[in-house]
Amino acid sequence: MTIVRLNWIGTAVFTVTAIVAAAAPSGAAEVVAFIVAVVLFTAGAVVFAIAFLKAVSRSRTDLIGVGQLFFLTGGVAPAPVRRHLLGALAVQVVVALATAIARPFTSLAAGTLAPLYGLGLTGLWAARSAVFPLR
Numbered sequence: 401m402t403i404v405r406l407n408w409i410g411t412a413v414f415t416v417t418a419i420v421a422a423a424a425p426s427g428a429a430e431v432v433a434f435i436v437a438v439v440l441f442t443a444g445a446v447v448f449a450i451a452f453l454k455a456v457s458r459s460r461t462d463l464i465g466v467g468q469l470f471f472l473t474g475g476v477a478p479a480p481v482r483r484h485l486l487g488a489l490a491v492q493v494v495v496a497l498a499t500a501i502a503r504p505f506t507s508l509a510a511g512t513l514a515p516l517y518g519l520g521l522t523g524l525w526a527a528r529s530a531v532f533p534l535r
Contacts (some may be wrong), residue, residue, distance in 0.1 A: 403525045404481060407488040410440055410517050415495045418511050422499040425506075434507040437496075437514045444516030451523030462532035469530075470523045476530040485525060489518035 414436055421433035455464050467473040472482045492515040500509045 403521050403528075404484045404488075407485060407518055407521045410443075410521075411488040411491050414440055414492060414511070414514050414517075418495050418499040418508065418514075421508055422502045425503065430507045433499075434510050437511045440517040441510075441513035444514070444518070444520040447520035447524050448516060451520060451527045454527035455523070458527065458532070459535075461535055463535045464532050468532060469526045470519055472522065472526060472530070476526060476532055481525065481529075485518070485522040489515060489522060492518045 417429070417433040417436045421429040451469070455469050458464060465474070468476045472486065477485075496511040496514055500512050502508070
């Protein structure tokens with residue numbers, strides 16, 4: 401399964417669970433949304449670290465900037481890949497903020513951690529496949 405597809409699947413699951421928990425508050429829906437957000441955050445933290453380590457190993461031969469690695473700036477990725485990865489990240493951020501604002505001081509606030517999943521997958525894609533300038 402590709403990184404782009406994994407990013408959209410995680411985004412869809414997060415979006416559905418967060419919106420359902422915000423729109424129809426119940427104990428079960430909030431617990432599921434909380435678990436999904438924490439799982440995505442944890443997976444994102446692990447993937448972020450892997451991406452960073454992979455980029456560090458590539459930095460011996462490639463000139464890699466943080467903006468290029470995690471936000472695909474400077475033309476290091478094809479436009480369709482950049483649109484998909486950053487689009488999924490944007491959806492995650494918007495859903496996280498909207499649901500946390502809609503129901504503040506609840507477990508939905510944990511959703512603000514979930515976008516690390518999209519950021520980590522973007523970094524992993526870049527660390528593996530982006531074309532950086534040579535050092």
